[in-house]
Amino acid sequence: MVDNFHELALLGRLATGLRKTPDILLRLSPGVDPHTHSHVATGVLDSKFGFPLTTGQAEEALTKAMSTPGLKLTGLHFHLGSSLFEVEPYLQAIDLVLQFAAQMKQRHRFDLRELNVGGGFAVQYLLDSPAPSVSRYADAIVSALVEQTGELKLEQPRLVIEPGRSVVARAGTALYTIGASKDIPGLRRYVFVDGGMGDNIRPALYDSKYEAVVANKMGQPETDVVTIAGKFCESGDILVKDVRLPKPEAGDVLAMPTSGAYSIPMSSNYNASLRPAIAMVKEGKARLIRRRETYDDLTAHDSV
Amino acid sequence: MVDNFHELALLGRLATGLRKTPDILLRLSPGVDPHTHSHVATGVLDSKFGFPLTTGQAEEALTKAMSTPGLKLTGLHFHLGSSLFEVEPYLQAIDLVLQFAAQMKQRHRFDLRELNVGGGFAVQYLLDSPAPSVSRYADAIVSALVEQTGELKLEQPRLVIEPGRSVVARAGTALYTIGASKDIPGLRRYVFVDGGMGDNIRPALYDSKYEAVVANKMGQPETDVVTIAGKFCESGDILVKDVRLPKPEAGDVLAMPTSGAYSIPMSSNYNASLRPAIAMVKEGKARLIRRRETYDDLTAHDSV
Numbered sequence: 001m002v003d004n005f006h007e008l009a010l011l012g013r014l015a016t017g018l019r020k021t022p023d024i025l026l027r028l029s030p031g032v033d034p035h036t037h038s039h040v041a042t043g044v045l046d047s048k049f050g051f052p053l054t055t056g057q058a059e060e061a062l063t064k065a066m067s068t069p070g071l072k073l074t075g076l077h078f079h080l081g082s083s084l085f086e087v088e089p090y091l092q093a094i095d096l097v098l099q100f101a102a103q104m105k106q107r108h109r110f111d112l113r114e115l116n117v118g119g120g121f122a123v124q125y126l127l128d129s130p131a132p133s134v135s136r137y138a139d140a141i142v143s144a145l146v147e148q149t150g151e152l153k154l155e156q157p158r159l160v161i162e163p164g165r166s167v168v169a170r171a172g173t174a175l176y177t178i179g180a181s182k183d184i185p186g187l188r189r190y191v192f193v194d195g196g197m198g199d200n201i202r203p204a205l206y207d208s209k210y211e212a213v214v215a216n217k218m219g220q221p222e223t224d225v226v227t228i229a230g231k232f233c234e235s236g237d238i239l240v241k242d243v244r245l246p247k248p249e250a251g252d253v254l255a256m257p258t259s260g261a262y263s264i265p266m267s268s269n270y271n272a273s274l275r276p277a278i279a280m281v282k283e284g285k286a287r288l289i290r291r292r293e294t295y296d297d298l299t300a301h302d303s304v
Numbered sequence: 305m306v307d308n309f310h311e312l313a314l315l316g317r318l319a320t321g322l323r324k325t326p327d328i329l330l331r332l333s334p335g336v337d338p339h340t341h342s343h344v345a346t347g348v349l350d351s352k353f354g355f356p357l358t359t360g361q362a363e364e365a366l367t368k369a370m371s372t373p374g375l376k377l378t379g380l381h382f383h384l385g386s387s388l389f390e391v392e393p394y395l396q397a398i399d400l401v402l403q404f405a406a407q408m409k410q411r412h413r414f415d416l417r418e419l420n421v422g423g424g425f426a427v428q429y430l431l432d433s434p435a436p437s438v439s440r441y442a443d444a445i446v447s448a449l450v451e452q453t454g455e456l457k458l459e460q461p462r463l464v465i466e467p468g469r470s471v472v473a474r475a476g477t478a479l480y481t482i483g484a485s486k487d488i489p490g491l492r493r494y495v496f497v498d499g500g501m502g503d504n505i506r507p508a509l510y511d512s513k514y515e516a517v518v519a520n521k522m523g524q525p526e527t528d529v530v531t532i533a534g535k536f537c538e539s540g541d542i543l544v545k546d547v548r549l550p551k552p553e554a555g556d557v558l559a560m561p562t563s564g565a566y567s568i569p570m571s572s573n574y575n576a577s578l579r580p581a582i583a584m585v586k587e588g589k590a591r592l593i594r595r596r597e598t599y600d601d602l603t604a605h606d607s608v
Contacts, residue, residue, distance in 0.1 A: 003484070003486075004484045004485075004486045004496075005484075005486075006483060006484030006485060006486075006496075006554060007484055037540075038539065038540070039508060039538050039539055039540025040538055040539065040540070041539055042537075042538070042539050044539075045488065045491065046488060046491050046492055047539055048486065048494045048496070048531075048533040048539060048541075048542070049539070052488055055488065055489060081539075082538075179310060180307070180308045180309075180310030180311055181308075181310060182307075182308045182309075182352065184349065184350060184356055184359065185359060187349065187350050190352045192308075192310075192352070201505070201509070201572075204343060204509060205505070205508060205540075227352075233346075234343050234344055234346070234386075235342065235343055235344065235345055235346050235348075235351055235352060235353070235385075236341075236342065236344065236509075237343075237352070238352070250310060265572070265573065265574055265575070265576075266572050266574045267572055267573075268505075268569070268570050268571055268572045269569065269571075270569050270570045271569070272569075280608075288607060289606060289607055289608045290605050290606050290607065291605045291607065292605075293605065297605075301594050301595045301596075301597065301601075302593060302594050303592060303593055303594065303595065304584075304593045
């Protein structure tokens, strides 16, 4: 996947030097608005990613790639962004990219053998925000691909998708222990947990929303509306705002579902906090697959 | 520093159990707007931090603390937030907290022996945004304290400050190597570096602004306006927008001053990136004080 001219030239030199001929795809920026958070909208025109389709750069990159000895251009790639709750942006992008491929076939005998439409399939974080099913994305993408290649008289390329979040997000649940509470009468009740933005920066970074439950009080009446605050030294360290729970008390276990994507990979040691352990659960049995950090770990690479 | 009733009770039990009598301060939330990013405004009424001064809770906490065997309440604390470019919020908060102390003296014979006004002194990140000098903060805070204690007929308490960022931020400069560039004609030129939101989340998280220079081209004419993009898989991974630099080229070293606070402590292994090395420089000599992470480090705690 080649993103820009610098990489293209660099890869060409490396391939020649190593006497290899790697298959490459070009990453295109199709200029499609994915209707998601601007931080994770990656396929718009003013993006750091990819060759913009609407300038002459995509064609220039394609001819350069085709004429670079040592590189074999087998296809095209785009990635629109993360958490796309609609399929329309995929359809728009497929349409644009296949039109480009047809033009390039005519002008440069380019043969689109692979089309990689990236990822971005949304998952359901909130009870009232269901995500499209995988089959909805698949049907829409495949139908568009079959229809458009037919119209444009292109061979059907191999279709590649890159789901990430939609595979792993629901596989993870974050567990916290509840500590203090703070009631500001008439305003808000904060309930503190022993984690926060250090292990899940998404609420602070993207205003991401999560559900939460009290794991040891499942099924009990949800009587209290509280805000789940982390232990970190910032007001922005709020995990969930105004969630209805059974009366949360110190020692209770708060569970946040759909924490399997981006929590641990983006976790930090902010405030000298220790990154959490990870346990794998299968058929009622739990196994530790990553141990919790220790204070010794925090200074393990220091030489002072 | 006791933040809430839960901590107060817990600390009381611990102290009694251990037969210790720790000195404690109460953290108050004075309800003062510090005019900073909402994520780091910590002393407002709707805050997870401290006993709100404007409710009866601060008085309740004070009487509880004074009557808890095993705890010795020696003073009060507030922390307004981070990066306060004005001194007025400190003056407002000192005024409010000393009035509270005077009331509590009258009603409960509370003796304010220590006043901790927290931190939040701003530093200059941008050439056109100078921060008040340390002496400006000190003069204002000390004058207010002397004047107000005089008016309220209070003994002058010991004054404690907690500067963090203002001590270390300017001691650190982040160094990146420049790689690819991407020009979107008429719109923007992106210049990529080998770091980004993994080692400095502040621009993405708080829209924090930094200056940048090309370290190996200091003094050369600043001919190019570019946007410094990180290597991470998000459009939000932009370190500096539209900065004027001498023509940046692959292999150049980009330096971002004032990176000594919050960059490394909030750094992550996002995208399986390795956290950077830290070198201490003194009188022209450099010494490695933290080594760069390795890929082995990333899986060191895994047991699968």
